[in-house]
Amino acid sequence: xxxxxxxxxxxxxxxxxxxxxxxxxxxxxxxxxxxxxxxxxxxxxxxxxxxxxxxxxxxxxxxxxxxxxxxxxxxxxxxxxxxxxxxxxxxxxxxxxxxxxxxxxxxxxxxxxxxxxxxxxxxxxxxxxxxxxxxxxxxxxxxxxxxxxxxxxxxxxxxxxxxxxxxxxxxxxxxxxxxxxxxxxxxxxxxxxxxxxxxxxxxxxxxxxxxxxxxxxxxxxxxxxxxxxxxxxxxxxxxxxxxxxxxxxxxxxxxxxxxxxxxxxxxxxxxxxxxxxx
Amino acid sequence: xxxxxxxxxxxxxxxxxxxxxxxxxxxxxxxxxxxxxxxxxxxxxxxxxxxxxxxxxxxxxxxxxxxxxxxxxxxxxxxxxxxxxxxxxxxxxxxxxxxxxxxxxxxxxxxxxxxxxxxxxxxxxxxxxxxxxxxxxxxxxxxxxxxxxxxxxxxxxxxxxxxxxxxxxxxxxxxxxxxxxxxxxx
Numbered sequence: 269x270x271x272x273x274x275x276x277x278x279x280x281x282x283x284x285x286x287x288x289x290x291x292x293x294x295x296x297x298x299x300x301x302x303x304x305x306x307x308x309x310x311x312x313x314x315x316x317x318x319x320x321x322x323x324x325x326x327x328x329x330x331x332x333x334x335x336x337x338x339x340x341x342x343x344x345x346x347x348x349x350x351x352x353x354x355x356x357x358x359x360x361x362x363x364x365x366x367x368x369x370x371x372x373x374x375x376x377x378x379x380x381x382x383x384x385x386x387x388x389x390x391x392x393x394x395x396x397x398x399x400x401x402x403x404x405x406x407x408x409x410x411x412x413x414x415x416x417x418x419x420x421x422x423x424x425x426x427x428x429x430x431x432x433x434x435x436x437x438x439x440x441x442x443x444x445x446x447x448x449x450x451x452x453x454x455x456x457x458x459x460x461x462x463x464x465x466x467x468x469x470x471x472x473x474x475x476x477x478x479x480x481x482x483x484x485x486x487x488x489x490x491x492x493x494x495x496x497x498x499x500x501x502x503x504x505x506x507x508x509x510x511x512x513x514x515x516x517x518x519x520x521x522x523x524x525x526x527x528x529x530x531x532x533x534x535x536x537x538x539x540x541x542x543x544x545x546x
Numbered sequence: 547x548x549x550x551x552x553x554x555x556x557x558x559x560x561x562x563x564x565x566x567x568x569x570x571x572x573x574x575x576x577x578x579x580x581x582x583x584x585x586x587x588x589x590x591x592x593x594x595x596x597x598x599x600x601x602x603x604x605x606x607x608x609x610x611x612x613x614x615x616x617x618x619x620x621x622x623x624x625x626x627x628x629x630x631x632x633x634x635x636x637x638x639x640x641x642x643x644x645x646x647x648x649x650x651x652x653x654x655x656x657x658x659x660x661x662x663x664x665x666x667x668x669x670x671x672x673x674x675x676x677x678x679x680x681x682x683x684x685x686x687x688x689x690x691x692x693x694x695x696x697x698x699x700x701x702x703x704x705x706x707x708x709x710x711x712x713x714x715x716x717x718x719x720x721x722x723x724x725x726x727x728x729x730x731x732x
Contacts, residue, residue, distance in 0.1 A: 432562025
């Protein structure tokens, strides 16, 4: 069960695994930001196809990510339904024209090509970054991740916090399981069978010991780190840091080109939306 | 100077482990409500305690990192507007640290009431004003949908903080030695 819920690093030897973590971090963040802002269907489709090709190249097996894909499909479908139910005419108000499939714009429930295009854009926005995020998660070693955060300019203390978080998630998860089983053995119900209040009470009985043991752990770990003079200097070096190689520069150049194209499209489209109905 | 040094290490560790706890709580103990992407969030109830002990930086960053990691492994990519608002709520809770003064071991009812009023207001600003507005501006989602999600989240998060948060604060305060509890024998 633990394996299903947590996608993590797997060692392989592809060019994506060999790229430095900083390159992948910059790539993921810049592509997801430009994709978040733009509503150009062509651009989003392009990025999606690009990231699927990269994903295929990374040799990640489908079984590793099938669980997360199911969750994402469920999430996207449910959200699209809500977006449509709350504002069926939203596409019309964005694009300013109406090509009706059924109903007419005066009624609340109608369906237009504009709305379909808008919904398709939203779907693309939910999904286009997923292959990139998965590549990033599955091809970057957690320790290298902290080193690359530091390299892109985030203070090493914050990078270290992220590293501690990644390291301690499995521990906290194990503690949680042990405590949860112990409390269930004592009769606290937390499954779907119980009603909300019983479940809430059960949840409190689990999180109390979990949180208090973790507070002790914070104490112990910070004392150990103080003893080793953590935070003494303004900079630190990283054992896991990788030097930029030529492949990194090529990758960064490609990312730059994609971002520039995305920004250029704002100019061409006169705004964030690509409007084929004009 | 020495004391400050030690505190900053503690903040780093508290941020990391706090984020790990928030991640685990978000992932495993979430009670769904029926409205998409909104659930009774136990992690939100842990936030006041983290904020009261370690302050705004640790609470804000821990929530930001924990939420972003959770989004990462659940949905593939973080929903940045909500992740950022969650971090800001953590910072806001942390700013109340001095008023709450939990390390003194005395947590009066007045303090708790004041904190709860404060947290409801903070959650209102975060979830009803900031988060949905960000969604409309950045993600261009229909306003009615995101405001409904925002209002639901506001109510649920405030309730979670009011119940779980208050319980945790009271229990933690009990483990602290009260200031001035030792008296000189006459």
